Amino acid sequence: MTANLTSQDIAPGSWTPKRDRAKTVQTIVKIITGSFAAISIFTTIGILLTLIFETFAFFQEIPITQFLTDTRWTPLFSSKQFGIFVLISATVMIAVLSVAVALPLGLLSAICLSEYASPQVRRVLKPVLEILAGVPTVVYGYFALLTVTPFLQLFIPNLQGFNALSAGLVLGVMITPLVASLSEDALHAVPRALKDGAYALGATKRETVVSVVLPAALSGIVSSLILAVSRAVGETMIVTLAAGANPTLGFNPFVPVMTMTAFIVQITAGDAPHGTTAYKTLFAVGMTLFLMTFALNVFSFWFVRRFREKYD
Amino acid sequence: MATNLSSRPTTDTFSKTSNFSANNQRRYTIDKIFKAAAWGATIISVVILAWLLLTILMDGLGTLNWNFIQSFPSRKAERAGIIAALMGTLWVMSLVALLTFPVGVGAGLYLEEFAGDNWFTRLVEVNIGNLAGVPSIIYGLLGLAVFVRVLEPITGGRSVLSGAFTVSLLILPVVIVSTREALRAVPNSMRLAGYALGATRWQVIWSHVLPAALPGILTGMILALSRGVGETASLIAVGAAVYISYTPTGLQSQFSAMPIQIYNWIGRPQDEFHSIAASGIIVLMTVLLLMNAIAIYLRNRFQQES
Numbered sequence: 001m002t003a004n005l006t007s008q009d010i011a012p013g014s015w016t017p018k019r020d021r022a023k024t025v026q027t028i029v030k031i032i033t034g035s036f037a038a039i040s041i042f043t044t045i046g047i048l049l050t051l052i053f054e055t056f057a058f059f060q061e062i063p064i065t066q067f068l069t070d071t072r073w074t075p076l077f078s079s080k081q082f083g084i085f086v087l088i089s090a091t092v093m094i095a096v097l098s099v100a101v102a103l104p105l106g107l108l109s110a111i112c113l114s115e116y117a118s119p120q121v122r123r124v125l126k127p128v129l130e131i132l133a134g135v136p137t138v139v140y141g142y143f144a145l146l147t148v149t150p151f152l153q154l155f156i157p158n159l160q161g162f163n164a165l166s167a168g169l170v171l172g173v174m175i176t177p178l179v180a181s182l183s184e185d186a187l188h189a190v191p192r193a194l195k196d197g198a199y200a201l202g203a204t205k206r207e208t209v210v211s212v213v214l215p216a217a218l219s220g221i222v223s224s225l226i227l228a229v230s231r232a233v234g235e236t237m238i239v240t241l242a243a244g245a246n247p248t249l250g251f252n253p254f255v256p257v258m259t260m261t262a263f264i265v266q267i268t269a270g271d272a273p274h275g276t277t278a279y280k281t282l283f284a285v286g287m288t289l290f291l292m293t294f295a296l297n298v299f300s301f302w303f304v305r306r307f308r309e310k311y312d
Numbered sequence: 313m314a315t316n317l318s319s320r321p322t323t324d325t326f327s328k329t330s331n332f333s334a335n336n337q338r339r340y341t342i343d344k345i346f347k348a349a350a351w352g353a354t355i356i357s358v359v360i361l362a363w364l365l366l367t368i369l370m371d372g373l374g375t376l377n378w379n380f381i382q383s384f385p386s387r388k389a390e391r392a393g394i395i396a397a398l399m400g401t402l403w404v405m406s407l408v409a410l411l412t413f414p415v416g417v418g419a420g421l422y423l424e425e426f427a428g429d430n431w432f433t434r435l436v437e438v439n440i441g442n443l444a445g446v447p448s449i450i451y452g453l454l455g456l457a458v459f460v461r462v463l464e465p466i467t468g469g470r471s472v473l474s475g476a477f478t479v480s481l482l483i484l485p486v487v488i489v490s491t492r493e494a495l496r497a498v499p500n501s502m503r504l505a506g507y508a509l510g511a512t513r514w515q516v517i518w519s520h521v522l523p524a525a526l527p528g529i530l531t532g533m534i535l536a537l538s539r540g541v542g543e544t545a546s547l548i549a550v551g552a553a554v555y556i557s558y559t560p561t562g563l564q565s566q567f568s569a570m571p572i573q574i575y576n577w578i579g580r581p582q583d584e585f586h587s588i589a590a591s592g593i594i595v596l597m598t599v600l601l602l603m604n605a606i607a608i609y610l611r612n613r614f615q616q617e618s
Contacts, residue, residue, distance in 0.1 A: 019512075026514035033422035036415045037436050040488070043481050044439050047450060050457040108353030116350055125354060132361050134600065136542025138571045139368070139593050142578050146586055147367045173360050180357075204339050206346040227445070234447025236545035237571075241578055261449050261545065268452065268549040274461055286453045290446065297445035 051290055054283030061277055067284065073247035073258070075281045082281070084288055086249045090257035091292075094168045094239055095232040097253060101172025102228055106179025107221065113180070114187040115209055126181075133177035141241030144170035149242065162244025162256035171238050175228040182227065186220025187213055219307035223300040230296035234289060236261035260289045368597075372590025380591055384557040385573065389584030394592050397573035399559035400472070400552070401541060401599075404569060407476035408540050409533070412487050415480075416536075417529055420491025425517055444485045451482045452549025460550060468564025470551030475567060478550050479543055483536040490532020494525040527610045534607040538600050544571035570596045 059067070062082050070083030109129070113122055148166040153159045159166075190213050198208040214221070244256030245266050258266075263285055272279045375390075383393020419436075427433040455478030459467050467473040498521050506516030552572045560567045570592060577589035 022512045022515060026512050029514050030422070030426050033418040033426065034432075036418035037422045037427075037433075037488075039415060040419065040436055040440050040443060040484065043443060043454075043484070046458055047446065047454050050454055051450075054457065105353045105356060108350045109357055112350035112354045116347060117354075125358070128358050128361060132357060134538065134542075134604065135364070136544065136571055136596065136600070138542070138544045138575050138578070139364070139597070141575070142586075142589060142593060143364050143367065145578060146371075147363075173357075176357060204343045206343040207339070209346075230445055234449065236447070236449045237575065240545075241575070261447065264449050264453065265545065265548055268456065268551065271551075283453060283457070286450055290450050293445060293447055294442070297442060301441070 047290070051283055051287045054280050055287040058277075058280035058284040061280065062284075071249055073263075075278060080277070082284075083249070084285070086247045087258060087260045087263055087285065088288070088292075089249055089251060090164065090243070090247070091233055091259040091261075091289075093251045093253060093257070094164050094171060094243060094259060095229055097164065097168025098172035098175055098232045099225065099229055101169055102175045102179045102232075103225060105172070106176045106224075106228070107183055109176070109180040110183035110187055110221075111209060114184050115205070115213070129177040129180055132173070133181070135174075137174065137235060137237040138241070140170050140174050141237045144238055144242035156254065159254050160244075160256055162242065162246070163254050164243050164257045165253040167239045167241075167243035168253065170242065171232050171235055174235070174238065175231050178231060179224050179228045182224030183217070183221045186217035186224065189220070190216045216309050219304050219309065222307075223304040226296055226300035226303065230293045230300070233296065234261065234293050236265060240265045260285050264289075368590050368593050371587050372592075372594045375584075375587045376591040376594055380588065381595065385555055385568075389582060389588050392577075392585075392588055394570065394573060394595055396556045396559055397568045397570045397592070398595065400556070400567035401569045403472050403560045403567060404475045404479060404547075405537060405541055407472065407563075408479050408483065409537055411476065411480040412484055412536070413533060416484050416487025416533070417491050419484075420488045420495060420529075421517065421522075423488070424492045424495040425513065425521065440485045440488055444489070447545075448482055448543060449545040449549060451478055452546035454478070454481070455546060455550040470553070470566060471564045472560050472567045473563045474550050475547055475552055475569070478546050479540045482543065482546055483540045486536040486539065487533055490536065491525075491529050494528025494532060495521065497528060498524045527613060531607045531610045534603050534610070538603040538607075541600060541603070542571055542596065544569075544575055547572055548575070570599075 062080075067082050067084050070081045071086070072081040073083050073086035074081045109125075113125060117125060144166045145162075148170055149159070149161060149163065152166055152169075156165075194212055194216060195208055198212040203211070239259045240262040243259060243262065245258050245262055246256035247258040247263075248255060264282055267278055267282050272282060380393045381398070382395055383391060384396050386392040423433055423436060455474055459474035459477045460469055463474075467477070502520050502524065503516050506520055507513075511519070547569050552569050553566050555576075556566060556568045574589050574592040574596065577585045577592060580586075
């Protein structure tokens with residue numbers, strides 16, 4: 001390359017790097033993007049403040065003992081009772097049902113994908129799981145209420161139109177992809193040498209998977225499961241549509257129940273004027289829900305960190 | 313599992329080995345059962361997906377026609393349509409895209425390129441991880457308290473703007489995380505070459521890193537938006553209306569959204585409304601499918617280039 005620079009071009013003073021301007025621009029960009037990053041913190045603060053503020057107002061009207069010990073949930077009736085455990089029992093029952101579906105389905109699918117399926121089959125199956133994960137929850141709600149419930153009624157005649165069973169089962173299908181993909185990542189991370197060692201000792205494939213690969217990946221699998229439970233607890237549309245809106249204490253999956261999320265939808269879908277007890281109840285229930293999912297998420301992170309097997 | 317290799321086998325272990333029988337036949341049988349179970353579980357997932365899609369197609373195709381797409385909600389199922397909800401979703405999601413693209417990409421850029429490993433970035437990181445696990449209905453309550461009530465003079469109450477703000481906060485963690493992943497995939501040699509030429513960090517980012525990461529960023533952005541399109545619970549809490557006979561006229565206008573409209577139709581007792589709910593689901597899923605197709609196309613082009 002020949003340089004066609006005349007002596008004038010390279011004369012001192014004809015060109016100076018505009019470093020100052022570039023640095024000013026960079027500082028401005030840094031401040032703007034940094035404040036964007038801070039928005040996520042403000043979101044958390046906003047969530048905490050609104051929940052705490054309104055929950056505090058709620059507990060000034062309703063003593064916390066009543067909230068924890070009442071056995072009925074009737075905040076909209078004239079004889080108001082605020083037994084949060086009525087809603088919690090329904091939430092827990094549906095979450096347990098969904099995990100009973102998602103644990104075997106998700107874990108076995110993960111094992112199948114990471115140990116048995118050929119790369120070609122994997123390339124087809126993974127998108128199918130991704131589609132299952134991307135289906136809007138209101139669609140699952142339709143499926144649970146109008147397809148699964150009538151189907152189950154063929155076998156269980158005394159199953160009611162709204163019930164916890166079909167909501168729990170469909171919710172389980174919804175969280176299966178989450179369990180499957182996170183567990184598969186964990187299984188995939190187990191070093192090949194461990195498996196080869198097991199094979200060299202004469203173990204069959206199942207023995208290798210069950211006694212070597214699964215224990216090595218246990219922390220990832222358990223944390224994926226806890227995250228799935230947290231998702232199930234916070235899920236709204238499936239339970240609102242399929243499980244009904246009838247607060248009942250107990251663990252009968254064949255009758256309509258009301259979860260915490262379903263209550264929030266019921267109140268907000270109607271107009272809850274600001275300042276009423278119903279409005280405050282909304283946030284007290286929201287706070288309970290937030291604390292439950294938050295505890296589960298923190299536990300899941302802690303579990304991975306505490307029990308992760310490191311292979312270097 | 314540390315095994316003491318120097319220990320010699322004792323008589324005890326020998327007596328154990330004498331009891332040992334490989335019983336291969338039984339082990340192979342159990343293996344086959346296990347393999348069948350693993351495949352069975354995977355096939356069940358596929359079958360359920362097929363069942364779900366088939367039911368919705370069978371229920372909804374009959375009532376899906378041009379009239380349905382063009383009509384406003386109605387008390388009569390045969391006259392009801394989805395246009396108000398479709399336009400509501402379009403308004404809200406366009407705003408969400410306008411809001412989350414600069415903010416999410418900016419935040420991701422800051423965390424990945426500008427900030428070092430200090431207390432602020434660590435706090436933001438932990439915080440984003442936690443926000444991703446917060447149920448969407450809680451965001452709805454935040455939106456109800458802050459955007460609908462406190463900021464009512466700006467947002468106009470239960471409006472397009474309130475809905476867009478709420479959904480933006482909801483998908484922001486997803487956008488930030490995917491932006492960071494896209495930036496991390498840009499080879500470091502590119503940055504170093506830029507610095508060696510005397511460019512500032514920002515000049516390198518703007519001229520080289522961002523263009524290289526853009527397909528990845530856009531893919532993540534579209535996937536995050538598609539999550540927002542299907543978002544129901546938080547919009548119900550913010551107060552998206554179900555019975556609106558006009559398309560949004562401005563940012564402070566009341567609005568409906570497709571999932572809300574579908575939710576409302578499913579909740580009605582008449583079978584006719586259930587079949588138009590299925591038609592609505594077909595429209596919703598088509599929109600989602602299109603968005604995902606664009607994302608996959610971008611991802612594939614990106615992978616071929618690098």
